[in-house]
Amino acid sequence: MRGVEIMENNQKEKSEKQDYNHEFPLPELQKALYLIPVTLGDTPVMQVLPGYNHDVIVGIKHFIVENIRSARRFLKKVEKSIDIDQLTFYELNRHTDRKFISQYLNPLEKGQPVGIISEAGCPAIADPGADVVAIAQQKGLRVIPLVGPSSIIMSVMGSGFNGQSFAFNGYLPVEIPQRVKALKKLETKIYNDDQTQSFIETPYRNAKMIDTILSALKPQTKLCIAAGITTPDEFIKTKTIEQWKKEKSKIPDLNKIPAIFVLYK
Amino acid sequence: MRGVEIMENNQKEKSEKQDYNHEFPLPELQKALYLIPVTLGDTPVMQVLPGYNHDVIVGIKHFIVENIRSARRFLKKVEKSIDIDQLTFYELNRHTDRKFISQYLNPLEKGQPVGIISEAGCPAIADPGADVVAIAQQKGLRVIPLVGPSSIIMSVMGSGFNGQSFAFNGYLPVEIPQRVKALKKLETKIYNDDQTQSFIETPYRNAKMIDTILSALKPQTKLCIAAGITTPDEFIKTKTIEQWKKEKSKIPDLNKIPAIFVLYK
Numbered sequence: 001m002r003g004v005e006i007m008e009n010n011q012k013e014k015s016e017k018q019d020y021n022h023e024f025p026l027p028e029l030q031k032a033l034y035l036i037p038v039t040l041g042d043t044p045v046m047q048v049l050p051g052y053n054h055d056v057i058v059g060i061k062h063f064i065v066e067n068i069r070s071a072r073r074f075l076k077k078v079e080k081s082i083d084i085d086q087l088t089f090y091e092l093n094r095h096t097d098r099k100f101i102s103q104y105l106n107p108l109e110k111g112q113p114v115g116i117i118s119e120a121g122c123p124a125i126a127d128p129g130a131d132v133v134a135i136a137q138q139k140g141l142r143v144i145p146l147v148g149p150s151s152i153i154m155s156v157m158g159s160g161f162n163g164q165s166f167a168f169n170g171y172l173p174v175e176i177p178q179r180v181k182a183l184k185k186l187e188t189k190i191y192n193d194d195q196t197q198s199f200i201e202t203p204y205r206n207a208k209m210i211d212t213i214l215s216a217l218k219p220q221t222k223l224c225i226a227a228g229i230t231t232p233d234e235f236i237k238t239k240t241i242e243q244w245k246k247e248k249s250k251i252p253d254l255n256k257i258p259a260i261f262v263l264y265k
Numbered sequence: 266m267r268g269v270e271i272m273e274n275n276q277k278e279k280s281e282k283q284d285y286n287h288e289f290p291l292p293e294l295q296k297a298l299y300l301i302p303v304t305l306g307d308t309p310v311m312q313v314l315p316g317y318n319h320d321v322i323v324g325i326k327h328f329i330v331e332n333i334r335s336a337r338r339f340l341k342k343v344e345k346s347i348d349i350d351q352l353t354f355y356e357l358n359r360h361t362d363r364k365f366i367s368q369y370l371n372p373l374e375k376g377q378p379v380g381i382i383s384e385a386g387c388p389a390i391a392d393p394g395a396d397v398v399a400i401a402q403q404k405g406l407r408v409i410p411l412v413g414p415s416s417i418i419m420s421v422m423g424s425g426f427n428g429q430s431f432a433f434n435g436y437l438p439v440e441i442p443q444r445v446k447a448l449k450k451l452e453t454k455i456y457n458d459d460q461t462q463s464f465i466e467t468p469y470r471n472a473k474m475i476d477t478i479l480s481a482l483k484p485q486t487k488l489c490i491a492a493g494i495t496t497p498d499e500f501i502k503t504k505t506i507e508q509w510k511k512e513k514s515k516i517p518d519l520n521k522i523p524a525i526f527v528l529y530k
Contacts, residue, residue: 035422047317048412052309122418125428134425137489137503144499145422147313149412153387157300157410160399163390167432167460195432224402234409238402 027052029059029113030144033105033136035129036115037122037148038074040258041231045077048149048230054078056146060115062107064090064132071117092116092128102135109141120258122150126170126200151260155226156196158236161264166196174205180216187217190265198262206254213261214248217241220265225251227259238262292317294324294378295409298370298401300394301380302387302413303339305523306496310342313414313495319343321411325380327372329355329397336382357381357393367400374406385523387415391435391465416525420491421461423501426529431461439470445481452482455530463527471519478526479513482506485530490516492524503527 034056039048057078065071068089075082090104108114116123116132122145123129136143152168167189172182186197201209206227213223219242226236235252244251299321304313322343330336333354340347355369373379381388381397387410388394401408417433432454437447451462466474471492478488484507491501500517509516 044317046315048315050311050313050315052312122422124422124425125418127428129422130425130428132425133423134503137425143423143425143501145419145494145501147412147414147419147495150415150418153390153415153418154410154412157387157389157394158398158408160389160395160397160402160408163392163395164435165433168430169460170429195434229410230412236408236410238399 026055026059029056030142031108031111032113032142032144033108033133034060034113034115035123035133035143035145036117037146037150038118038120039077040120040149040151040229043149043230049078050147053146053148056113057115058082060113061086062088062090062112062114064092064104064114064116064129066091066093066117066119066127066129070119074117092132094128096128098131098135101132104132105136105139105141108136109139122148125150125152149230151200151226151229151258152198154229155198155224155236155260155262158226158229159196159224159238159262159264161196161222161224161238161262162194163196165194166198169197169199171201172199172209176212179212183213183216186263187221190221190263194265196262196264198260200258200260203254203256203258206257206259209261210244210251210254213263214241214245217263219245222264224262224264225254225259226262227252227254228257229260231257233257291320291324294321295407296373296376297378297407297409298373298398299325299378299380300388300398300408300410301382302411302415303383303385304342305385305414305416305494308414308495314343315412318411318413321378322380323347325378326351327353327355327377327379329357329369329379329381329394331356331358331382331384331392331394335384339382357397359393361393363396366397369397370401370404370406373401374404387413390415390417414495416465416491416494416523417463419494420463420489420501420525420527423491423494424461424489424503424527424529426461426487426489426503426527427459428461430459431463434462434464436466437464437474441477444477448478448481451528452486455486455528459530461527461529463525465523465525468519468521468523471522471524474526475509475516475519478528479506479510482528484510487529489527489529490519490524491527492517492519493522494525496522498522 116129124133173179221241224238228234381394389398438444486506489503493499
C-alpha cells in the first residue's frame, strides 16, 4: 500500500519538516474526486491550507492538473518526501478533449481517490476543473471540495461590502466601449439589487482597468481594490470613486500582482 | 508579553495536542483587523483552518464576536491553553448600535490587532461583521482576511457549475408567491447571463424549499444541493430538476443541516 509507505516516510522525515505539520493517523480517504486548492502566489502552504489537505494529498495517486510542472512543485511544497514518480498526472486545459476528461475519472470509478489541483486558489472556480466536476456529478461520483484561499471570498470579506448578496463576474470585455457598458451594468445591479459586484483582470491590464473604472462610475460608488491576497504585497482598500481619484498615487503598482475589483454602493 | 507566555504553554503541552499543530516562531502580527473564520459545525479545526490561523489567534487579545459563548468555545478548540480571562470580547449583532461598533476598533487605533470571529464560516459574508470592516476601511485601518471554510465557494466548486460567473443571493423571501417569483428570476439569470445562482435557507425550512424549487423551475435546470459541507454528513449532489423529482427519496433529511442551493443550466 502506497499510502502506508508515504506515512512511514513522513514519520522518518518529521524532524526535517518545519513548514507543515499534520495529524496521525492519516484520514481514511473516500472514493471521491477531491478538489485541492493551492496557494495564491509564493505564500507558505501552512498559511493558507489546513493540515488536513496535506493528509489527503499524500493519500492520492491520481491527479488531474492544469499544468504538470506547477502541480509537481506544489506537491513537493506540501510534502517534501512525496515520490512524484509514483503518481499519475492527467493534464487538463482549455484544449483538452471532453472525451479524455471523462477517462480521467477511470481510477475513481475503480475505487481510487482522484485529486484536481488548480493553478491558483480553488479548483473549478475560475479554471477548467468545473468540467471534470460536472462529469463526476453526472456519473454519480462523490465530489469533496477542500478548504483553501479564494480571492473572491476574501475580497468580499475585506471590502466591508454586502456579503449577503454578491456576484463574481470573471473577466469584463477588453474593448473600452463594451467594458464601460459592462461596468455601468454592474453599477446598476449594485443600486437596484443591493448586490456587491466583483471581477478580475489580467495583471498587466490592472492599471488601465482602474483608469476605466474611475472614469466610468459614479463618484459615490465604492471600489475595493484587493491585490496580492495572502501574499506579503497584500493590499485591500475600499474608497469611493471620488476618493480614489484624489488618492490615485496611493494605489501600488499592480502590473504583476493579481487583483480583484469589488464594487458596492 | 502574553504571546510569549502562550508560546511557552504550547511547547509544554505540545505532546498533548493531537488536533492542531503550528509553526514556530509565531508570526509578527500587523496592526490590523483580522477576519477569523470558524468551522462549519463540529468539524475538527485542523480539517478546515490553516495552522497559521492558530498562530494569529493566540497573538490577539481583542475579539469582536457575534456570540461570546460560542467564540470562547471556538478559541478553546483552537488552543486548549488559551487564557480566556485575559481576552476582551466585544459583542456584535443586529441590535448593536453603530456608534458602539466604531469604539470596538479603539484597540486597533492604539496599535493592537483586533479579531472578528464569525458564528459559522467566514466573517463579514453572511453576518454583521461587514459593518465593522466597513468602518475599519473608512478609518483607513488595515483589514486582513484569513482563510477558512466558505460554503458559498465550496458549493460552487462541488457543483460542477460555471465558476467564472456566479452570484450568492442570501435568503429568498419566505412567502410562497414571492419565493417562486425570486426563484424564476434567478433561473432567468442562469439562462440569460450564464451565471450560477446560489442561496440559503434556514435548516428547518430546507425540505419545503426543495419542494418549491422542484415545482417552480424548468425540468432541465440543474440544482446542486450542498449540505453539511465539511461535516461527516456532507452531501453535495447535482441533478436536473427532472431527475431530483424522480429521485426525491435520495435526498437526506436536511431539517437540521445547513444547506446551500445552487442553480445552473
